[in-house]
Amino acid sequence: MNSSSYFSYKDIYIEDGRKVLEVNILPEKYCNFDCVFCPIGRSQHKTDVQRSFPGTDNSIVELENNINVLDPDLIFVNSKGEALLNDRIDDIIDLIKAKGKTVRLFTNGYLLGRSEYMKIANSCDEVVGEIKGLSEEDFQKLQRPIEGYTLAEYISNMATFRRQYSGKFIFEITIIKGRSDDPGSIDKLKNIIREISPDKIIVAKVNDKRFEKKFSITDEKLEEISKALLNNQHCNC
Ligand code: SF4
Incomplete structure (x- = not known):
């Protein structure tokens, strides 16, 4: 019996003049973290081992059809958890590349230091990694990773990946109210940016409405911190 497709899509949107098709390639949340502010909710499957899911063949056929019909410039693989945990992710990336499209992968970034995952991410044109908690305590308490994970390893995994990656590495920093919006945290972030x-x-x-009151900073604060961090970028040439 054929299982049905489980990929889901956002409506096509335009970003910097490019037509983007955003696709989720997980049937439910599978992640190596279980962040308290996760928009997807609590994790039933906290893992860093790839899984196979029924319906992937049909999902890949559906993705190909969508690419043919919608003709996007870029496919953004942004999933309900850690997309690298789908054991067919390399087939999905290969399909997108074979169609002549740009592929961008969103990952929380922890697994990028492991050779098997690094190899998969290396085949993407763009990779987005992220950081949220800035102290070991916040990382453990707020992001609840698999036991044994550390913030230092998280950062060094992304730095190791970046050093050998020839594509575009995008680093997404989420500022958390009362935890990473003070001058000490901004200095820490400048060092992390330098390292990665x-x-x-x-x-x-x-941004999630349910967590705004507790964790969200104001737009003014966001602008102020953005300026401080973006002005810190140096030309490496
Ligand atoms: S890393 Fe992302 S998907 Fe995973 S638990 Fe945290 S917010 Fe949710």
């Missing part, structure tokens, strides 16, 4: 040396930085705040 991304091609592009996105500074964000917690």
Whole structure:
């Protein structure tokens, strides 16, 4: 019996003149973290081992049809959790590349230091990694990663990946109210940015309505911190 497709899509949108098709390639949340402010909710599957899901063949056929019909310039693989945990992700990336499209992968970034995942991410044109908690305590308490994970390893995994990656590495920083919006945290972030040396930085705040009161900074604060971090970028040439 054929299982039905489980990929889901956002409506096509335009970004910097490019037509973007955003696709989720997980049937439900599978992630190596279980962040308290996760928009998807609590994790039933906290794992860093790839899984196979029924319906992937049909999902890949559906993706191909959508690419044919919608003709996007860029496919953004942005999933309900850690997309690298789908054991067919390399087939999905290969399909997108074979169609002559640009592929961008969103990952929380922890697994990028492991050779098997690094190899998969290397085949993408663009990779987005992120950071939220800035102290070991916040990382453990707010992001609830798999036991044994550390913030230092998280950062060094992204830095290791970046050093050998020839595509565009985008680093998304989420500022958390009362935790990473003070001058000490901004200095810490400047050092992390230096260590990872991304091609592009996105500074964000917690946007989910359910968590805004507790974790979200104001737009003015976001602008102020963005300026401080973006002005810190140096030319590496
Ligand atoms: S890393 Fe992203 S998907 Fe995973 S638990 Fe945190 S917010 Fe949710």
